[in-house]
Amino acid sequence: MGLKHIVGIASVLTLATAPALAAEPIKIGFVTTLTTGAAVIGKDQQNAVNLAIEHMGGKMGGRDVKVIFGDDEFNPQKGKQKTEKLVKRDKVDIVAGYIWSHVLMASAKTVLDSGKILISANAGPSALAGKRCNKNFFNISWQNDQTTMAMGEVLNRRGIKTLYIIAPNYAAGKNMVSGVERTFKGKIVGKDMTKWPTQIDWAAEFTKVKSVNPDAVFTFYPGKHGGAFIKQYQQAGLSGRVPLYSAYTIDSIGLPKMQKAGLKGVLGTYMTQQWAPDMKNAQNQRFVADFKAKYGTYPSFYASQAYDSMFFIKSAVDAVGGNISDTDGMRAALEKADFPSVRGKLSMGKNHFPVQNFYLRKVEKDADGVWTTKIKDVVLANHVDPYAKDCKM
Amino acid sequence: MDFALLAEQTLNGIQLGILLFLLAAGLTLVFGIMDFVNLAHGSFYMLGAFLFATFFNWTGSFVLGILLGLPATLLLGMVTEIVCLRTLYQRDHLDQVLATFGLILFFNQLVQVVWPLDGVAVPMPAYLDGAVNIGLGIDYPVYRIMIILSGLAVALGLYFVVVHTRLGMLIRAGASNRTMAGALGVDIKLLFSCVFGLGAALAGLAGMLITPIISATSGMGEQILVLALVVIVIGGIGSIRGAFVAAIIAGLIDTLGRSFLDVVLLVVLPPNAAEAAGPALSSMMIYILMAGVLFFRPQGLFPPIRRS
Numbered sequence: 001m002g003l004k005h006i007v008g009i010a011s012v013l014t015l016a017t018a019p020a021l022a023a024e025p026i027k028i029g030f031v032t033t034l035t036t037g038a039a040v041i042g043k044d045q046q047n048a049v050n051l052a053i054e055h056m057g058g059k060m061g062g063r064d065v066k067v068i069f070g071d072d073e074f075n076p077q078k079g080k081q082k083t084e085k086l087v088k089r090d091k092v093d094i095v096a097g098y099i100w101s102h103v104l105m106a107s108a109k110t111v112l113d114s115g116k117i118l119i120s121a122n123a124g125p126s127a128l129a130g131k132r133c134n135k136n137f138f139n140i141s142w143q144n145d146q147t148t149m150a151m152g153e154v155l156n157r158r159g160i161k162t163l164y165i166i167a168p169n170y171a172a173g174k175n176m177v178s179g180v181e182r183t184f185k186g187k188i189v190g191k192d193m194t195k196w197p198t199q200i201d202w203a204a205e206f207t208k209v210k211s212v213n214p215d216a217v218f219t220f221y222p223g224k225h226g227g228a229f230i231k232q233y234q235q236a237g238l239s240g241r242v243p244l245y246s247a248y249t250i251d252s253i254g255l256p257k258m259q260k261a262g263l264k265g266v267l268g269t270y271m272t273q274q275w276a277p278d279m280k281n282a283q284n285q286r287f288v289a290d291f292k293a294k295y296g297t298y299p300s301f302y303a304s305q306a307y308d309s310m311f312f313i314k315s316a317v318d319a320v321g322g323n324i325s326d327t328d329g330m331r332a333a334l335e336k337a338d339f340p341s342v343r344g345k346l347s348m349g350k351n352h353f354p355v356q357n358f359y360l361r362k363v364e365k366d367a368d369g370v371w372t373t374k375i376k377d378v379v380l381a382n383h384v385d386p387y388a389k390d391c392k393m
Numbered sequence: 394m395d396f397a398l399l400a401e402q403t404l405n406g407i408q409l410g411i412l413l414f415l416l417a418a419g420l421t422l423v424f425g426i427m428d429f430v431n432l433a434h435g436s437f438y439m440l441g442a443f444l445f446a447t448f449f450n451w452t453g454s455f456v457l458g459i460l461l462g463l464p465a466t467l468l469l470g471m472v473t474e475i476v477c478l479r480t481l482y483q484r485d486h487l488d489q490v491l492a493t494f495g496l497i498l499f500f501n502q503l504v505q506v507v508w509p510l511d512g513v514a515v516p517m518p519a520y521l522d523g524a525v526n527i528g529l530g531i532d533y534p535v536y537r538i539m540i541i542l543s544g545l546a547v548a549l550g551l552y553f554v555v556v557h558t559r560l561g562m563l564i565r566a567g568a569s570n571r572t573m574a575g576a577l578g579v580d581i582k583l584l585f586s587c588v589f590g591l592g593a594a595l596a597g598l599a600g601m602l603i604t605p606i607i608s609a610t611s612g613m614g615e616q617i618l619v620l621a622l623v624v625i626v627i628g629g630i631g632s633i634r635g636a637f638v639a640a641i642i643a644g645l646i647d648t649l650g651r652s653f654l655d656v657v658l659l660v661v662l663p664p665n666a667a668e669a670a671g672p673a674l675s676s677m678m679i680y681i682l683m684a685g686v687l688f689f690r691p692q693g694l695f696p697p698i699r700r701s
Contacts, residue, residue, distance in 0.1 A: 037511065191655075201607060207652070228606070232607075237524050237534075
């Protein structure tokens with residue numbers, strides 16, 4: 001009897017103090033990789049998220065923000081488990097993050113079935129951009145094919161006639177390769193899809209490259225694989241002999257290590273990307289300067305997108321005045337993409353993937369002699385991904 | 394598909410096989426002689442890599458890195474055996490799997506605490522960098538030749554130790570009949586510690602040799618441990634000779650599969666199907682081989698002779 005009364009009083013009190021509830025922090029779940037060899041990417045994202053929250057004074061829509069990080073352990077099953085924990089146990093208001101396409105594909109349903117909004121800060125698998133697009137799913141990075149479609153264009157412009165492709169055999173690897181194949185007009189003289197993530201020695205593939213002797217090699221190996229790939233490319237005597245073009249292989253996480261190890265073969269190589277640390281807009285200059293001051297290195301593109309994702313969410317929470325349960329209002333605001341991006345202006349396509357520029361980047365030394373990447377050219381302007389047309393939304 | 398390409402890919406396959414052998418030799422000894430399932434064997438591969446990278450970066454010498462790294466890994470192996478594993482010999486295999494799986498998690502976290510999150514890289518020593526012409530117009534990387542030669546030297550050394558020394562005799566006696574060897578006055582406890590340490594050092598050596606190519610990272614052991622397990626199953630558990638032959642076969646099948654399977658499939662399949670099936674099939678090849686061996690010769694290719 002007594003207990004029932006107390007519960008009753010407590011619930012009345014809760015109702016009476018509803019405005020006080022608004023002072024409850026907004027909870028954002030952020031899934032990334034915080035253990036295994038890929039943890040260094042997750043740390044970079046985590047740092048960027050924390051910096052973004054700091055830059056916005058810890059508040060969105062007048063309410064405090066609490067970010068709960070989930071570690072996917074670079075494993076789709078674990079990623080799904082962590083997503084379930086965030087949605088069901090921590091009861092987060094919104095879920096963001098996801099480096100890996102296969103982890104996102106395994107986890108998306110959990111978030112979307114709960115009616116919550118899901119924002120990918122890196123992975124952009126074709127399925128979620130096309131046939132399986134969802135009103136509550138947003139991507140704030142890119143669709144996997146786009147960066148390499150830009151790469152195909154670059155190869156055409158640079159007169160490459162024969163191309164050899166080496167990439168990992170998983171969702172993102174296949175998308176990246178299909179992107180190049182969409183736009184590259186020359187002949188693909190060899191293609192190796194390697195076992196992901198276990199294969200980390202490319203002796204057999206490089207031997208084939210040498211025997212075919214193509215005009216260029218294109219590759220995609222994110223994380224520590226990228227560093228190992230570049231290293232072995234140089235060791236195999238291919239640097240300087242066959243020009244290397246890459247996507248998501250050389251980043252600000254790997255470059256300091258390559259510089260330390262003296263892998264000069266990476267200098268002067270080209271890649272395509274939607275962002276670079278040297279982009280000149282106020283948001284980016286503040287982000288890069290403060291990131292370097294606080295963490296000692298250039299932010300990676302993973303970090304730039306994680307940083308953007310927080311301001312993207314903030315624009316929606318601000319628009320609904322902190323009432324985050326107003327999912328329709330949030331969605332309408334996200335579709336406008338009215339936030340200061342480190343990439344300058346971008347807009348949201350109808351499949352909830354960004355419509356944005358893709359640039360040619362080159363690995364060079366900065367004023368202090370630190371290896372970094374600099375933008376050379378716009379390859380694709382206001383580009384819409386090729387799967388958007390399959391999205392019925 | 395010309396002859397030079399085939400020859401070079403064969404060398405690549407042998408080089409992978411040599412690394413697998415170094416790993417499998419210790420695993421098969423521990424499994425065969427001590428009847429102990431050690432999933433944490435890959436951890437010594439990783440620890441060897443990290444210790445070597447640290448010593449290398451500290452002394453600036455590749456050779457000193459190996460010379461310091463080997464006894465350090467040996468010692469770590471023996472300490473692990475004495476502290477954690479000794480009490481598990483009488484337990485069943487499932488308990489051993491559980492305990493050594495726990496060790497994998499422990500060691501993976503440990504290296505993340507001690508060393509940087511993204512691992513440790515070492516430069517390729519200048520005198521091992523570059524490639525030499527080995528005939529047929531093949532320029533083969535010096536470092537990979539060094540891996541093959543040092544692996545062969547270790548295999549020969551191991552053969553000599555096992556067949557021609559007192560320690561080897563004790564090891565063989567332990568493998569044939571543990572109880573009888575103990576009854577004849579062999580200090581089985583000490584013998585097991587030595588065997589375990591030796592196995593750890595061999596795995597560590599494999600880790601050291603691969604580090605200038607791929608860098609030392611947390612979790613690198615599990616990726617190759619699976620292959621090493623396949624090798625000892627194919628070779629026959631407890632047999633060093635079997636481990637050697639099976640490792641070379643596995644290395645060759647994996648490498649040649651990756652190199653030529655897509656070309657071969659093009660003969661029988663349309664291009665699109667061949668392109669999709671090639672990578673999938675080539676990564677399955679050695680498991681298919683293992684399934685075949687298990688079906689036709691469940692004891693492995695070269696099972697040790699048991700007297701019990």
